[in-house]
Amino acid sequence: MNTHKNARLTFARRLQMVQEMTQHGLKACVAASRHGVTPRTARK
Secondary structure, rough: OOOOOOOOOOHHHHHHHHHHHHOOOOHHHHHHHHOOHHHHHHHH
């Protein structure tokens, strides 16, 4: 996966966010705010 220098989420951080949402039942808006991205980005 190619990431650009201004990317907020690397592959590892995106994986961590998805695991929080699936395993711990966090909503996209909560996970997004924890990782500094929008809920739309979290749902991708």
